[in-house]
Amino acid sequence: MTIITTKKPFEEVLGALKGAKKITIVSCGSCAAMCQTGGTEGAEEMAKKLEEQGFQIKTVIVPEEVCDNRVMLKDFRKIDEDLNDTDAILTLSCGLGVASIVQTLEKKHPTIPVFIGTNTEFMGMTERIGRFYMRCRGCGDCLLNETGGICPITTCAKSLMNGPCGGMVKGKCEVGGYEKDCGWILIYERLKQLGRMDLFTKLRDPVDWSESGHQREVIWR
Numbered sequence: 001m002t003i004i005t006t007k008k009p010f011e012e013v014l015g016a017l018k019g020a021k022k023i024t025i026v027s028c029g030s031c032a033a034m035c036q037t038g039g040t041e042g043a044e045e046m047a048k049k050l051e052e053q054g055f056q057i058k059t060v061i062v063p064e065e066v067c068d069n070r071v072m073l074k075d076f077r078k079i080d081e082d083l084n085d086t087d088a089i090l091t092l093s094c095g096l097g098v099a100s101i102v103q104t105l106e107k108k109h110p111t112i113p114v115f116i117g118t119n120t121e122f123m124g125m126t127e128r129i130g131r132f133y134m135r136c137r138g139c140g141d142c143l144l145n146e147t148g149g150i151c152p153i154t155t156c157a158k159s160l161m162n163g164p165c166g167g168m169v170k171g172k173c174e175v176g177g178y179e180k181d182c183g184w185i186l187i188y189e190r191l192k193q194l195g196r197m198d199l200f201t202k203l204r205d206p207v208d209w210s211e212s213g214h215q216r217e218v219i220w221r
């Protein structure tokens with residue numbers, strides 16, 4: 001699984017960094033590296049572009065996983081002096097990376113602003129580099145056991161629980177101009193293949209979206 005990111009337009013990044021001069025770049029060595037938005041190459045590209053605009057790059061780090069506070073604590077210890085002389089951090093990671101950095105900096109460098117150079121798209125299944133697909137949205141109440149392993153939340157354009165809807169034509173979905181397969185036809189075909197049409201005819205309640213709401217946490221201890 002990879003959190004899929006794409007590059008923000010450079011002008012937008014410049015706008016965010018307005019007023020800052022000395023920049024530390026934190027570029028994720030995991031998902032963002034896979035998406036070619038971060039990693040060593042992404043960081044080098046960004047550093048060069050910023051330098052051309054007159055910014056001073058204090059330091060560049062490529063942590064293994066920016067979203068892991070333990071990794072960030074360790075890596076920030078190594079660049080503490082640079083952080084003392086940094087106007088802003090530019091993160092090349094998913095949004096989780098920024099949250100992780102802000103939390104990690106809380107004690108020692110709470111006033112350094114943290115900006116992001118990417119847009120976080122979705123958590124994706126990887127077919128190969130450059131081909132990523134949203135197949136789960138982390139709804140918190142997984143239905144895959146009833147749908148032949150095909151997620152109706154992400155595969156049906158309307159996240160319907162009892163499809164297909166009237167917008168299906170010849171197996172294609174009306175949303176997006178009949179280019180994509182209807183998720184519920186895919187589920188139907190799969191359940192038929194598995195001999196589980198009993199699951200297809202089962203009536204499901206509407207999704208309780210409160211399960212996938214804000215500020216969700218999983219805490220073991």
Ligand code: SF4
Binds near residue numbers: 135137152
């Ligand atoms: S139903 Fe779909 S969105 Fe929800 S957890 Fe399962 S795969 Fe993910």
Ligand code: SF4
Binds near residue numbers: 158159164175
């Ligand atoms: S046509 Fe199929 S995929 Fe599209 S919204 Fe209707 S049920 Fe969902």
